[in-house]
Amino acid sequence: MAGKDRAGRRESILAAASSIADSDGLDAVTVRATADKAGVGVGTLRHYFxxxxxxxxxxxxxxxxxxxxxxxxxxxxxxLDARI
Known part of the structure; x- marks a missing residue:
């Protein structure tokens, strides 16, 4: 169960960062903005990224x-030609 929670938390952080990048550009993806949007602390975000x-x-x-x-x-x- 812990592994699933871990993957879910990483995914939620990545989803938050992707959402920020989609709406405001990659320059807007900061650690603090991403952590806030994902609802995690900066330390938690740094654990995954x-x-x-x-x-x-x-x-x-x-x-x-x-x-x-x-x-x-x-x-x-x-x-093979079709797969290249």
Whole structure:
């Protein structure tokens, strides 16, 4: 159960940071603003994202994951040319 809570808290922090970035731009994503929006303390946020870069990397990775459709790449029934 603790692992699930941990993943949920990390996800809520990332969702808050992504929401700030979507509405106000990446420059507006500060530790304090993100912690406030996620309803956690700055120390808690730093536990999951020790540096600003790690938080930014997670936001960017989340955006890329929503843009890129891996299903074609992972579809082994499709030809190699179709998966590239």
């Amino acid at each position: 020790p540096t600003q870069k790690e938080l930014f990397d997670a936001i960017v990775a989340r955006r890329v994951d929503t843009i890129i459709d891996d299903s074609v790449v992972l579809d082994t029934s499709a030809s």
